[in-house]
Amino acid sequence: xxxxxxxxxxxxxHLRVLDAFDALRPFLTLGxxxxxxxxxxxxxxxxxxxxxxxxxxxxxxxxTYRLGVRLWEYASRTPGAxxxxxxxxxxxxxxxxxxxxHVQLGVRAGTDVLFVERISAPDAVVxxxxxxxxxxxxxxxxxxxxxxxAPEDVVDALTAGGLRAYTSRTLTxxxxxRAVLRRIRVDGYAxxxxxxxxxxxxxxxxxxxxxxxxxxxxGAVIPNDxxxxxxxxxxxxxxxxxxxxxxxxxxxxxxxEDVALHGPRxxxxxxxxxxEYIAALAAQGx
Numbered sequence: 027x028x029x030x031x032x033x034x035x036x037x038x039x040h041l042r043v044l045d046a047f048d049a050l051r052p053f054l055t056l057g058x059x060x061x062x063x064x065x066x067x068x069x070x071x072x073x074x075x076x077x078x079x080x081x082x083x084x085x086x087x088x089x090t091y092r093l094g095v096r097l098w099e100y101a102s103r104t105p106g107a108x109x110x111x112x113x114x115x116x117x118x119x120x121x122x123x124x125x126x127x128h129v130q131l132g133v134r135a136g137t138d139v140l141f142v143e144r145i146s147a148p149d150a151v152v153x154x155x156x157x158x159x160x161x162x163x164x165x166x167x168x169x170x171x172x173x174x175x176a177p178e179d180v181v182d183a184l185t186a187g188g189l190r191a192y193t194s195r196t197l198t199x200x201x202x203x204r205a206v207l208r209r210i211r212v213d214g215y216a217x218x219x220x221x222x223x224x225x226x227x228x229x230x231x232x233x234x235x236x237x238x239x240x241x242x243x244x245g246a247v248i249p250n251d252x253x254x255x256x257x258x259x260x261x262x263x264x265x266x267x268x269x270x271x272x273x274x275x276x277x278x279x280x281x282x283e284d285v286a287l288h289g290p291r292x293x294x295x296x297x298x299x300x301x302e303y304i305a306a307l308a309a310q311g312x
Contacts, residue, residue, distance in 0.1 A: 039065065043073050044082065044093065049156050053090040110242060111142045113276055114233070114269045118143050121246070121265040125258055128153045128247040129265075131233075132168035134176060135160060137184040139169035139243070152223045153247045154192075164189050164197050167218040167228030168243040173203075174210040175232060175240035181207070195220035215259055216243075220250050227251075229258055233266045236274045244269065 046054060046062035054062065060070035074091060077083040081096035114131050122129040122145040130144040138160035146153065154161060163169035163176075163184055173181060185200040197203045210216045218228040230245030244266040246258050 039063075039069070040073055040077065043070065043077060044097075047093050049159065053086065053092050055090050059091065109276075110269075110273070113272045114143060114242070114244075117265040117268040117272070118145055118244070120268075121244070121261050122147075124261045125246050125248070127151060127249070128155065129262075130155050130168065130245050130247070131242055131269075132166075132172065132230075132245065133242045134163065134169075134172040134180075137163055137180060137187070139163055139166055139172055141168070142242075151226045151247060151249045153226060154222050155247070161222070162190055164203055165192055165218070165221050166245070167216040167221075167230035168245040170206060170210055170216040170218060171230045171232050171243040171245075172240065174207040174216070192222045193220055193224050195224065197221065215262075217255065225250055227255075229255060229262060231259065231262045231266045233273075234270045241273065242269070 042063040042065065043059055046059045051058075051062070056071060056074060057067065059074060060067045063070060065073075074083060077094075078085055078091070081094045083091050084094045085091055110133065111131070118129050118131055126147050127150040128144060128146045130141050132139040132141045134140070139162075140160050141155050141157055144155055144157050155166075161169060163173040163180075173184070181200075181204070185203065189198045189200075189203065190196070191198045197206060206216075215229065215231045218230075220227065222228070226247050227250035228245055228247050230243045232240040233242040233244050235241035244262050246262060248258060
């Protein structure tokens with residue numbers, strides 16, 4: 027692949043432009059994109075033009091840009107995360123109906139937890155989670171559950187980069203973190219009281235895949251008011267067990283010997299007859 031200035035590939039520069047957008051900055055001018063991506067305006071102008079032509083960015087009448095719907099199309103084809111979301115959604119909704127507040131589902135993405143589903147009440151306590159958003163593994167209950175069952179080199183990579191402190195309660199040393207991870211493996215759940223916001227308390231349990239490995243984390247964010255946690259944890263356990271059973275059923279129905287490796291497809295929530303019809307239409311179009 028051709029490489030540009032400072033030894034960066036063309037792909038890397040395009041990704042820097044896309045990374046300029048986030049939930050707090052969904053609409054950016056060309057100048058703002060250049061500043062956020064750290065590149066000259068002329069380079070940003072060329073890359074933005076290419077991305078817009080391919081539908082990965084969209085230009086609005088006020089001359090700002092936003093991420094294009096073609097990115098959503100690609101994301102919707104992603105096995106694993108979106109397939110998991112389809113399988114888990116009824117259980118997330120059932121848990122939220124009992125808990126209220128926030129209920130969320132996360133998977134590990136490197137040293138972050140990536141949230142693929144969340145249901146919240148309008149008056150719920152403060153929560154830093156967004157669907158499609160990331161938080162470092164050490165800072166949230168979902169992330170701690172995922173980290174507790176991750177390979178040791180993931181813990182090493184996370185601690186080597188330093189542990190960001192969100193509040194005075196955030197775990198900030200490797201010694202603290204490893205002690206908490208050992209406790210999670212014994213207890214089977216994580217509690218992060220005030221780790222991201224002092225008013226909020228996260229609770230999470232593992233979701234297991236068909237092979238018994240930890241596939242995701244089911245969590246809730248509730249007020250950090252000292253109230254009993256047992257009922258919330260039990261609701262999360264029941265929901266996580268439901269997702270685990272649904273994953274096993276999805277894998278069993280697929281007939282794929284490598285389903286544990288590939289993950290559930292995004293069509294996991296589609297009826298068998300509908301999927302057959304969709305596949306037939308796709309074959310006709312080839």
